[in-house]
Amino acid sequence: MKKEMIQFDRVFFRYDENSPYALKDVSFSVYEGEWLAIVGHNGSGKSTIAKLMNGLLFPEKGSIRIKGLPLTEETIWDIRDIVGMVFQNPDNQFVGTTVQDDVAFGLENHGIPREEMINRVMDSLKKVKMEGFLDQEPHHLSGGQKQRVAIAGVLALRTDVIILDEATSMLDPRGRTEVLETVREIKNKENVTIISITHDLEEAVKADRLIVMNEGQVFTIGTPDEIFSLEDQLIQLGLDIPFTLKLVKMLKNYGCEVPSDMLQEDELVDYIWKLAQEI
């Protein structure tokens, strides 16, 4: 049985009483060790979900449980030990004057003893491959490097869950790849649960499961194969389909026999290679 890390049960939320609900009757579970991507148009409620997950906001109705713990004003500090968050803008999340100070900041807040702190800072900076930058000033780093330091800050807290709230959207393609590869390695080694809120479909394709949000509601939940087979429905929701799937469709138009569920680029390359061998 998969262990539930996070549970949303019929959650309603609005930013103030006069505005429409940003989330309407949202229920889903996040399981231990999975990579869950949340996609949806701007304003569909994705970021609101992220903020509810670590107690930056509280639901108006419904309940949220993190590792079995109900989310309330009283439990938010325990919950923030479980759920760490990396935000969109790399420049808005630095507090320390050097890379190591910045990673240590969260630990100080959690009252970790100094010896332990030094170990954890080094350990987590190694994991994001930034151990060569200990005394650098954050503003000398590239966007991708800054986001990796932000991830190290979360890793140092040893949280079970890391939420990436559009954490790569302000980065250039190289920075984006850097950050995602780092997170993927960490997830595989440490069994961390990753929740990634993203517009990047190529990233979503690599997730274990996807939640599609639409106008504050869960539109559907499934594996990338299941979700992207919805094709036109996704486009109607303001989303798109990944490159590989577009290519598969086009190949069919030109009379090539390609299975429709081919989502990963490498799979398609291998498939075409096989076709070529058969000629």
Place this chain on the structure above:
Amino acid sequence: MEISTRNLEFKYHVNTPFERLALYDINVTIPPNSYTAIIGHTGSGKSTLLQHLNGLLQPTVGEVHIGDVTIKAGIKEKNLRPVRKKVGIVFQFPEHQLFEETVEKDICFGPLNFGTPLEKARKKAKKAAQQVGLSEDLMDKSPFELSGGQMRRVAIAGVLAMEPEVLVLDEPTAGLDPRGRMEIMEMFANLQREQKISVVLVTHSMEDASKYADHIIVMHKGTVYKKGTPKDIFSSPKELIELGLDVPESIRFQLKLEEKLQQSIGKVTLSIDELARQISVYLKRGSTSQ
């Protein structure tokens, strides 16, 4: 209106210990009614170059011609207002610069600032709002009540309302959802065609650069590495990859496939459709080795 640079060089913090050469030997021309994309990775000088296009920065060597105004190194150009009106820049995340109480006031701010009477400014605001696809009932709302995508549109409308002849865009779709991204890119392309303006697009998206631009300027380490049509630029994709740049998805896939097949499937393709056709032709005629 044409913009061109001659031997442009720019140094930050001249004559201080922090002096840094950001741009050198830049000779580019942005012809009237053209669509130019500037690509290059972070730190290549794209944004510094962009700020020379309306005189926000002044070259430390060389000159910039903006229509009939010349900005020369070492000579302080006093009257840059006409230039700023003719060349509109949409900076990254422009919604961070919204500040007025209502959407309409925010869009009117530019024209009013350039001396347009209120009634006329409001007309221009209305037209600009239509162009970016904002519905009229939003005009009296606070821009801060809008979604991220709508705020972006308000900020862009504020630049369009000044009716620039050259529109400079720095990553205009970053952070938007796929539909928003496509709508905004299509809007700029239509504006460029219909209003006969020029668009200069600074982007990391090689898809957008190859799809929309007539010319591409590749920046690398503070200077122009290469310039040409999308076909010229992307015909040697490996060169771009070595510079740390991306190539359009169709080309990336083609390279991967050719590596696996150990042979070429034909010329470099710039769209998914072209790529699919080429693959199907390749499969039908059989690999050339047989």
